[in-house]
Amino acid sequence: MSSSEDDKPLLKASNGVKSKDHISKEVDVALDKESPSGQRTHPGVSIRFGPMEPMDVDETQTNGNVNGKRKSRGSLTNGKSYKEASSSEEDEKPLSKRRRTSQKAKQTKEESESESSDVPLKARKPPRISPEQIGELSDDDVPLTKKLVKEKIAIEKAAEKEAQHLRKEKAAAARKRKPKAESESEDEKPLAKKKQPAKKKGANGVKKNESESDEPIKVKATAKKTTKTKAQPSTPATKGKSKAKQEQTEEDREAEEEEEQYRWWEAPTQHDGTKKWTTLEHNGVVFPPEYEPLPKDVKLIYDGVPVTLHKDAEEVATFYGSMLNSTVNVENPTFNKNFFEDFTAILDKTGHGKDANGNTVKIKSFEKCDFTKIFEYYQAEREKKRALPQAEKKALKAAKEAAEAPYMYCIWDGRKQKVGNFRVEPPGLFRGRGEHPKTGRVKKRVMPEQITINIGKEAKVPEPPAGHRWKEVKHDQEGTWLAMWQENINGAYKYVMLAANSDIKGQSDYKKFEKARELKQHIDRIRKDYMREMKSEKMAERQRATAIYLIDRLALRAGNEKGEDEADTVGCCSLKYQHVTLKPPNTVVFDFLGKDSIRYYDEVEVDPQVFKNLKIFKKHPKTIDDDIFDRLTTSALNKHLSSYMPGLTAKVFRTYNASWTMARLLKEMKPTGTIAEKVKEYNDANREVAILCNHKRTVTASHTMSIEKMQEKMNGLRYQVWRHKMMMIDVDPKIKKKKGAEFFERPEDLDDEWVQKHQESLVEEQRQKITKKFEKDNEKLKADGEKEMPEKELKDRLKAADELAAKFKKENKTGKVEAEGKSPSIEKLEAAIDKLNQRIETMRIQMEDKEGNKEVALGTSKINYIDPRLTVVFSKKFNVPIERFFSKTLREKFDWAIKSVDENWEF
Template sequence: MSDSEDDKPLVAKSKAIISKSDDKAMDKQNGTTNGSVMPGISLSNGPVGDKMDVDKPTTNGTTTGKRKASLANGASYKDESDSDEDDQPLKKRKTIAADDSDDEPLRKKTQKPPQASAAQIGEESGDEPIAKKLQKEKAIIEKRAEKEAKAIRKGEAADAKKKAKKVESDDEDDKPLVKRKAAPKKQANGVKKVKKEESDSDDHPIVKKKATGKKTAVKEEAPAKKGKAKVKEESPEDEGEDGEEEYRWWEDPSKGDGTIKWTTLEHNGVVFPPEYEPLPKHVKLLYDGTPVSMHPEAEEIAHAFGAMLNSAHNVENPTFQKNFFADFKEMLDKTGHAKDNDGNRVKIAKFDKCDFKPIFNYVDAERQAKKALPAAEKKNLKAEKDEKEAPYMFCMWDGRKQKVGNFRVEPPGLFRGRGEHPKTGKWKKRVMPEQVTINIGKEAMVPKPPEGHKWKEVKHDQEGTWLAMWQENINSAYKYVMLAANSDIKGQSDYKKFEKARELKKHIDRIRKDYEKELKSEVMAERQRATAVYLIDRFALRAGNEKGDDEADTVGCCSLKFENVTLSPPNKVLFDFLGKDSIRFCDEVEVDPQVFKNLKIFKRSPKREGDEIFDRLTTSGLNKHLSNYMPGLTAKVFRTYNASYTMSQLLKGMFDDHTLSIADKVKSYNDANRKVAILCNHKRTVAATHAQTMEKMEEKINGLRYQQYRVKQMMLALEPKLKKKKPEGFFDLPKGIDKEWQQRHHDALVEEQRTKIQKKFDKENEKLEADGEKPMKAKELEERMEVADALEKKLKQEFKKGKVEPEGKGASVDKYEKDLDKLDTRIATMKTQSEDRENNKEVALGTSKINYIDPRLTVVFSKKFNVPIERFFSKTLREKFDWAIKSVDEEWEF
């Protein structure tokens, strides 16, 4: 054995069998739990008390390094990772601050997460804690799910029996047909009966069908009015793009069942980024105060770092600096180092002596110049770019035109990663055509690579849905060019994901019954597996996968370590770890007493920091066990099922109140979405601009309150006697608004008016120039600015005299009273929006709505309550979920 192996600490392993004596001994240590416990509900980031004296979580584990593959052959289960959130833009993903001290334990690096408020889940504050309310609600939903699963299986068994009798009857031609029993009117759990003519099809959804007599065609909702925009109505022929007949793949049950994904495939390959343009001769990196020049390949790396100086989060990160400088020096060594103005060789050896500001100043000036370009020129540049890329934007997939998603090859740059990634700052090398593999039909023309280059390989993989792929140098991961989110293939992927979650609806009661039984198993592996499934099902934990030494130290349920779990008798557990995308998961929950006991057993001595809690369980083993209940069932399906089923039950409990406005209905939907987000632990870090945004909203509210003050002063000017008739203080300046604020507000109003006039003038001039006409002269702008000048003069007089003159046509006290009512409504709306934004600052509603809640539920709500789908889905999401919008009506159920 080598010395290095001798230095490695021994990893503690749980016993294979849990003896009865150990089990009983743990019961005595745990004590008893008084009162009824309703496990399975998160305390929604409840306060972490001082009673956490059993053990304390620190980090994701640094004692023994990253988690290794648990299989004998060292294989990884990385392919099992949950990728449902990969479509989100990187800037929207949450990260942990890079400047946290590595010497501090994780719990000390950030504050304890706040407890969810009543407003956060759309309920009024009351005496009962929010955790208890959600606890009760989820318990009721789980009982309902159990009854529904049994009813569905009972109905399927009856249908199967009926089919068997029919087959037997048809085979016996000489015998009279067996009289079939009528279908039951109502099942035990209240699920409506399946229609007789529908029950013979294997392709029907799990839940009830539309009642007979209703049209089976998709019911299109009326176009929504949104300002001046018009919603384009579909033709009766349901024509798709370029006038071709729309392919409604969701109505073709055979599509996507086999392994062959396409028969013919044609495309034009990928777009490579432009070659690097060296900096002007007068722009150079300073080393120890001396301007130096470098080979273009080295300068490109320095240029990338210099361009990022405004991103302090990255460039001030020690890991980022270290990795960047290592790759930078490597390239300098390869290209002959740097040279000063006299041609003398300069060896760059210390990062601290490098000054990238000249590069940043040049890049920033270029950015500002680009921003300052006239709109017409920007439009022309975009049109030129679109024209060049047009051939790559679409492909022909089985004869149908499909939009391609990411057809551009990633440009070289400095890798950022998510959270505290160990490779942040490393140089992402330029991808060459020789690294790219093309996937295309055998009969199709292979796209030509750039001049002087060739493709790595050309494949005809009909089982793959990718068009091109290459391997990047940072994590050696493969990058794929796929179809766009609104393509048939992507839609089918989403459809199958949510249908699999609906299928789980039939088996959830058996799965829960089985793992509750195995929580007491004598076999350690079975007990660990049951505990893991419990945590995944009840608390929406991800399964977790093994990590290599060079990957971000994130964990999930199966890869939890000793320090990630704190136990507090009688049944509270604090989870504290970095989850997917390095997002901190810190949550205290109440668990079943048996689960609490099991975690104590899994953590007992000789285990210590760095050791795994579920050391006899792997993600692949867990998923293999789950597939015994239904084909394709994996741990991540539970997140989709729980989010969708919970949302369906919350929406089902709503009633159509015709007196409610669309805004009220949207709020009801968002409240339900918020509950799902909290229950599923969909959190986000508070945006850096949140405080600034809240201040702006508060300023707007104050502006409306001040406007009310001015209207009241106008009323007083018309009818001075009102001062005695109105309550005391009615005509006073609102609280929080003083003379200083008043002056600032006046200046802001005048500036706002000037900006509007200037923008309109510039826009009209750009249009005139684009049309080949002469632009308006400066004198026209001066004349238009007279309106702002008049406003400035009027406000100055108001401020000086403390008196507001009546304004507007037909000025009267009654008219001003109505204006006050309108302003009251606007203030109330703004306050609601402000409270909503504040309550949602740590709740990721979009994660639930886009990735985990079946989009058909949102469509059903939209159609049932006559709320435009635009209020829930942006244009991009409407394209992505086009299949959901067109495939269901208000009668559909999850």
């Protein structure tokens, strides 16, 4: 079997069967006869949210069950600007966990509970999703899939018109600068074949912005800032700014003052060259503390015998012993096997263990090792830290911050910039995600001799720890890293970089979204080209076109080839036979481990030609472990895409599709009402983007428990509503006849047994609050050098809880509830009931939202793929505080977006 010259570079190295280099007309015609003609083209919207029928075509096989879970990735503040606002507990939660959304999520609760049980993931059926979970009305008769297909087709048509419009504008501008005949002939060329126009470059290779003069950027930015700030009125978000600044460190103030003078996004082309900095100063990295040996009475038990280990071996034993509560790891056979292999290797070097008599104890069996004593010791230490007085905790925190302060900032081209991860990762056990083959391996302590420092030539090189030296000192002006080292697990390089809110990081995000905006001009021709090439006789072209379709329409990642010792994660180009199941007439089921070893499962209706091509790519004699796209690599795919647009790669499609979809949805929105209602409308659009762009996540193990807790809180509020109604009868007995007996009935599900338990929990909650308040008051007295309150004071305070218990007991016995508060009246009680009902409604929406979004990764869309400037536009256009969309951390990360656009900006 020979390949053409064009195909050779695309041919993958594999042990499996290869596709033929050309596709015969006979094969095409034969497959066309098998599929119904005239089928409508589907733009690739998931239909997985529904019943899964048995498939009789291919048997779906995944490449491993997934245990790993993604960590969660977020408040309106009083009198503070977005950047000064401190994050609260709610602030740190993803928006997906606290947004308002739909009405029917309760109906799917029983299904979700069964689906998140202990059934193996491979055999588990994906849950259903209701139309309300993307903001649709419950009485809408249009099926979800058809509605989404129709909407996605409309969005893609709008993209085609936009691309044509942008190119016409560009061509018109070009005709003014060159002869008409030349411009017309250039426009007729296919986009991928056009020559890129020569770019005007400055001395350092950076494209010259014609609107920019030679005036120094810092001076220009300052002038622009001055004119802008004079015209800007004060907003609620900026009140109290001076108070917040008093609490900032001197470094924060200095950095913020410089930031007000320097707005890099107003001239981003100044930073597109390879030279990233001229001068760079920093203080290196912070190393983790040295290992402190266990107390003499805390030992590893081997075969019932306490053994003394060498310090190095004991440290590794503590890695495992301290995490016995992490069942997802210690119950994983691969984790245990890898740990014990590394542990015994260190034991062999250090002489294994010694018993009480000094005799050598060979540790050869993992099953005979008992780490319980070690776990109990570390658990007790954790409890001690939690029990420390608040003043002591603050003192420890302040001491730590003071020790790390010199490492938190660097001087980059004369400007103070915050450093992100300046701490060297401590030694421990590698956990990985999903079924990583190296989970449980020992992460060795990183020594200074492994670390390379990157710093300016004229700057003082930071001193390594006493008795050590750096591996190397570099002056790499093309690198944005400050230090690097190679970790021992995967041989990957770890870098110390600037913080997310630094200029360099901001520019990286800015360029990513600008690249996606540039794709607007070319998307229609790219789509036409790959739809045409999907019928090409050349196998390489047909595979490439099909892959681009899957990447564009289904938001699949391109994927890279993995080594044998890496996690078996898959992307589009690395899909294998068993990852794709074909279900006639045109449904494709994908089942594989995606990024971070998260299981990707989707059932999608595709264009008939795509279905037909996948059938060809899976044609016999291909079988399990054979590549589907065996004549395509990620690098070849990206090289082809770059012919349309400089810098275009497969991952740009995800950013473009999410941002373009959100932009179209936001254009059609005209939210009114309260801030909460406006936020809900934005969140509904965000949810639709997540579904249309196939952003999914695994259901967390704690999801059901979390829903139950929210339901219990809501029931507590409902109980308070009932008590207030009963208080109305106590104030005016005639009210019962006026409003009717039904108004005062207790909800049926809040039966006597539930009421008893709830009352007990309320009494216990009050006891805990009183006790904590007493301890906090005593801590303050102690810190001020005053005498602490005696235990008698606590007993006196706890009488309030006893009185509450007695009140509940009386209510249960008499069936009456005495009115509470000063001068209770019907009006006051009705107002209190209204407030409680508002809280219930808010909590109900949050609970339904949480249930509806358990598999939709809204945070992924909003943070990584939707241009943050779109969120800022919505915030400014409809007067919704940006704190409602971005947590403090995200506000710092997207500072450039918040400051760089107004309400009229368009993606």
